[in-house]
Each structure stands twice: as structure tokens, then as C-alpha cells.
Amino acid sequence: MTDDNKPGVRENGLLAAARDLPREVTPERDLWPEIQARLGERGQEAAPASEPRAKAWPIRFAAAAALVAATALVTLSLVERPAPGTAGLVSPEPAMFGAGYDLGAKHQLVRANLSEDLARHLEALPPETAAVVERNLAQIRAAVAEINQALEKDPGNILLEQLLMAAYQDEMEVLSNVNRMAGAVPSRNEI
Amino acid sequence: MKRMMLSLTLLVACYAVAAESIDEIADVHPRGEVEVSNVAGTVTVEGWDRDQVKVGGELGRGAERLEFRADGRHTLVKVIYPKSSRRSGGTDLVIRVPVGSRLSVNAVSADIEVTGVEGAQRLQSVSGNVTTEARGEDVRIETVSGDLSLRGHGDPVLVSITTVSGDVDLRDLQGEVNVQSVTGDVDLDSRELERLRIRTTNGDVEARAGMTDRGSIEMEAINGDLRLDILGAVDAEFDIETFNGSIRNDFGPEPRRKSQYQPGTTLRFTEGEGNGRVRIKTLNGGITLRGD
Numbered sequence: 001m002t003d004d005n006k007p008g009v010r011e012n013g014l015l016a017a018a019r020d021l022p023r024e025v026t027p028e029r030d031l032w033p034e035i036q037a038r039l040g041e042r043g044q045e046a047a048p049a050s051e052p053r054a055k056a057w058p059i060r061f062a063a064a065a066a067l068v069a070a071t072a073l074v075t076l077s078l079v080e081r082p083a084p085g086t087a088g089l090v091s092p093e094p095a096m097f098g099a100g101y102d103l104g105a106k107h108q109l110v111r112a113n114l115s116e117d118l119a120r121h122l123e124a125l126p127p128e129t130a131a132v133v134e135r136n137l138a139q140i141r142a143a144v145a146e147i148n149q150a151l152e153k154d155p156g157n158i159l160l161e162q163l164l165m166a167a168y169q170d171e172m173e174v175l176s177n178v179n180r181m182a183g184a185v186p187s188r189n190e191i
Numbered sequence: 192m193k194r195m196m197l198s199l200t201l202l203v204a205c206y207a208v209a210a211e212s213i214d215e216i217a218d219v220h221p222r223g224e225v226e227v228s229n230v231a232g233t234v235t236v237e238g239w240d241r242d243q244v245k246v247g248g249e250l251g252r253g254a255e256r257l258e259f260r261a262d263g264r265h266t267l268v269k270v271i272y273p274k275s276s277r278r279s280g281g282t283d284l285v286i287r288v289p290v291g292s293r294l295s296v297n298a299v300s301a302d303i304e305v306t307g308v309e310g311a312q313r314l315q316s317v318s319g320n321v322t323t324e325a326r327g328e329d330v331r332i333e334t335v336s337g338d339l340s341l342r343g344h345g346d347p348v349l350v351s352i353t354t355v356s357g358d359v360d361l362r363d364l365q366g367e368v369n370v371q372s373v374t375g376d377v378d379l380d381s382r383e384l385e386r387l388r389i390r391t392t393n394g395d396v397e398a399r400a401g402m403t404d405r406g407s408i409e410m411e412a413i414n415g416d417l418r419l420d421i422l423g424a425v426d427a428e429f430d431i432e433t434f435n436g437s438i439r440n441d442f443g444p445e446p447r448r449k450s451q452y453q454p455g456t457t458l459r460f461t462e463g464e465g466n467g468r469v470r471i472k473t474l475n476g477g478i479t480l481r482g483d
Binding site: 125126128129132133135136137139140143146147150154157159160162163166167170173174177178181182184 | 297299300315317318333335336353355356371373374390392393411413414432433434453455472473474
């Protein structure tokens with residue numbers, strides 16, 4: 001996953017884009033005479049009374065379009081956003097092994113799937129227990145990052161490689177164990 | 192006022208009905224499997240010398256009923272909750288099982304306490320505490336945040352413990368012990384272990400352990416501090432290493448820096464014939480090794 005595709009980055013980008021949309025758009029030329037001509041005589045009669053409203057119409061149309069676009073962008077970002085507090089679980093950093101090596105697509109796929117399952121299963125757990133799992137998983141991932149940094153400076157260090165492999169195993173075991181335990185828990189609306 | 196009194200009476204009546212006593216008993220196989228499921232409350236299991244399973248206790252508010260089924264070698268004790276209910280009071284189960292039963296308990300926040308059961312045990316509670324004894328067959332305990340306590344009774348057993356943040360307390364065990372935690376601390380005191388393996392990310396470990404002939408001890412941590420007091424005669428090869436932590440060794444040679452330019456300290460030596468093996472590794476955690 002590239003940095004741009006990370007949920008937080010992507011969402012911030014979308015919101016920033018929505019904020020940057022113009023609140024009103026002034027047409028390059030005055031469109032009203034043409035519209036008025038097409039409306040014909042009835043339009044000509046109505047024009048004097050509704051002139052201010054008629055002049056405001058393109059502006060309102062543009063503002064509405066901007067609002068729809070902004071809403072769509074925000075909705076898109078919300079629909080794709082994982083449950084609160086689970087963003088880091090669903091999208092862990094790629095599983096690296098020092099500089100330039102990763103644990104492969106298969107490992108990454110299993111890890112991502114287990115992480116997604118976990119984010120879903122945590123909803124069945126009491127909030128404080130779910131928070132414990134998230135904090136502890138974050139600690140394992142922080143340890144992985146720290147070992148990886150050390151391994152970049154000291155490639156081939158056997159101790160670091162052993163500890164890194166063990167940390168990845170711990171991560172997978174926490175993911176699979178908590179998934180299994182939480183999977184056996186009646187969901188909150190069943191308790 | 193009358194309406195209020197009526198409501199109060201109904202409320203008390205509902206509570207009285209909901210807090211229902213449990214009293215079930217069935218003949219079972221002396222070495223059958225007993226499976227227990229309870230979300231909240233407590234599960235207390237005691238081994239007894241009858242070929243019967245007896246269930247007592249009190250059904251919690253919100254619990255629908257107790258499912259109790261004994262089919263020869265398999266007994267099920269399960270607290271059933273209505274699907275529409277969001278909250279429930281804890282159910283307290285007191286279960287007596289034949290001493291030789293194999294026991295499986297699943298809980299969410301319920302505490303589990305087991306005494307006098309000699310068959311294999313598989314105990315799991317997400318946030319409840321687990322207390323049990325090892326009496327001859329394998330014991331496997333898993334929690335997320337619940338603490339665990341296990342005491343041995345002189346028989347060699349295989350113990351597997353997995354916890355995320357629960358603290359682990361182990362006493363008087365023999366045989367093989369495997370512990371894995373993320374932030375939970377581990378305290379172990381056992382004189383005759385064939386194999387001990389403890390792995391933690393950020394938990395601290397204090398182990399007072401004796402090794403059998405050709406026994407092995409492996410401890411590993413990222414940031415946790417590891418302390419090992421070896422009980423009794425020491426006859427092992429030692430391989431101790433840390434990347435950023437310190438090593439304190441009360442017997443054997445001094446630890447040495449691996450490189451002048453890189454972090455890392457190692458300590459390798461042999462005590463006695465070197466039949467056993469002690470391996471301790473950390474990233475940042477300190478290591479303390481002491482004799483009896």
C-alpha cells in the first residue's frame with residue numbers, strides 16, 4: 001500500500017479537496033439572456049419580477065453542484081473508512097524484514113485478512129477489552145518497527161532477525177487467537 | 192403513588208424470577224468431557240469422586256435458561272441468553288465433575304476457578320481471571336486481559352499459556368511450560384522443569400526455575416526485563432544476548448560488548464557438564480541471571 005492509499009492520508013486528502021471546492025461559481029459570461037430568450041414571451045413577462053432570483057440561479061446551481069460533490073466525497077470517505085479506532089488494525093504497515101525485504105505477498109494477505117477480521121470481531125468484545133487488544137497490537141507493531149530500524153543500521157544481525165521473526169509470529173498469534181476467542185463470543189446484541 | 196408501588200413490586204418480582212437457582216445432576220462417564228460456556232459471572236469447577244456432574248449456582252438476570260445435556264461421554268453446561276437482550280447479569284455456576292474429566296470452559300468476562308480436576312483442561316476467558324491446578328494432564332489457558340494463576344501438584348504436565356495483557360502466576364509446576372504474553376508480566380516458581388519457554392513483547396518476567404537433566408530454558412523479550420534465578424545445581428550451556436539492554440550475571444564470566452561500534456552485549460559460558468541449555472534474548476530489556 002502506498003502512502004497515498006493509507007486511510008488517514010486518503011481521507012484527509014478528500015476532505016481537503018472538498019474544502020477547496022468553490023462555495024459559489026460565477027459563469028464566464030452572463031447566461032441569463034439566452035435562457036430568457038428560450039423561455040419566450042412568458043419568460044419576458046416574468047423576468048422583471050424575478051430578475052434578482054434569475055441572476056442568482058446559476059450561482060445556486062453551481063453551489064448545489066459543489067455541495068453534492070462535497071457530500072459525495074465525504075460520504076465516499078466515510079463509507080470506506082474502517083470502524084472508529086480500528087484504522088491501524090485494518091491497514092498495518094507492510095511487513096518488512098530490514099531494508100529492502102518484505103515477508104511476501106502471501107504473508108501480507110493473511111495478515112491483512114486477519115487484521116480485518118479482528119476489526120470486525122472487536123465489536124463483539126467489551127470496549128475496554130477491545131482497547132486492550134488494540135494497544136497491545138500497537139506495541140507489537142511498534143516493536144517490529146523498532147527492530148526493523150535497527151536492522152537497517154545493522155543488516156544481518158542474527159539477534160535482531162530472530163527477534164523480528166518472533167515479533168511477527170507474536171502479531172499473527174495475537175490476531176488469530178483474539179479472532180478465535182472473540183469469534184466464540186455472542187455478539188453484543190446477543191448478550 | 193399506587194402506580195409507583197405497583198412498578199416496584201413488579202420489578203422485585205421480576206428480579207426474584209430472574210435470579211433463578213440452578214440445580215441439575217446427571218450420571219456421566221468418569222473420564223468424559225465436560226464443556227462449560229458462560230459469558231459473565233463466575234464458573235467454579237470442582238473434581239469429586241462420583242461419576243456424576245452436578246450443577247448449582249444462580250442464573251443471572253437476563254439469562255434465558257441453562258442448557259444442561261449429558262450424553263454419555265459429553266456433558267454440556269451452557270448459559271443461554273435471549274438474542275434480543277443487550278445486557279445481562281452474571282451467572283454464577285458451581286459445577287462438580289468426576290476427577291478424571293476433561294474440562295473445557297469458555298467465558299467472556301466470567302472468572303474461572305478449577306480445583307481437583309485431573310483430566311486435561313482447556314480454559315478460556317476474554318477478560319475474566321483464570322485460576323486452576325495442573326494434576327497430570329495438559330493444561331491450556333488463554334485470555335486477552337484476564338490474569339492467570341496455575342499451581343502444580345507434583346505431576347509432569349504440558350502447560351500452554353497465551354495472554355495479551357494478563358499477568359501470569361505459575362507455581363510448583365513440573366514438565367514443560369510455554370508462556371506467551373504481549374504486556375502481561377510473568378512470575379514463575381518451579382523447581383523441576385524439563386522445558387521452560389517464555390516469550391513476551393513488553394512484559395517483565397521473574398522466573399525461579401530448576402532444570403531437570405538436559406532441561407532447557409528459553410526466555411525472550413523486546414522491552415521486557417527478564418530475571419532468571421536458577422534453583423539447584425546448574426549444569427547447562429548459557430547463551431545470553433541483548434541488543435540494547437544490560438546483562439547482570441551473578442555467576443560465570445562477565446558479559447562482553449559484541450562490537451566497539453555496534454550495540455549489543457553477549458554472555459556465553461558453560462556451567463558443569465553443559466547438559467542443559469539456557470537461552471535468553473532481548474532487544475532493550477535488561478537480563479539478570481542468578482544462582483540459587
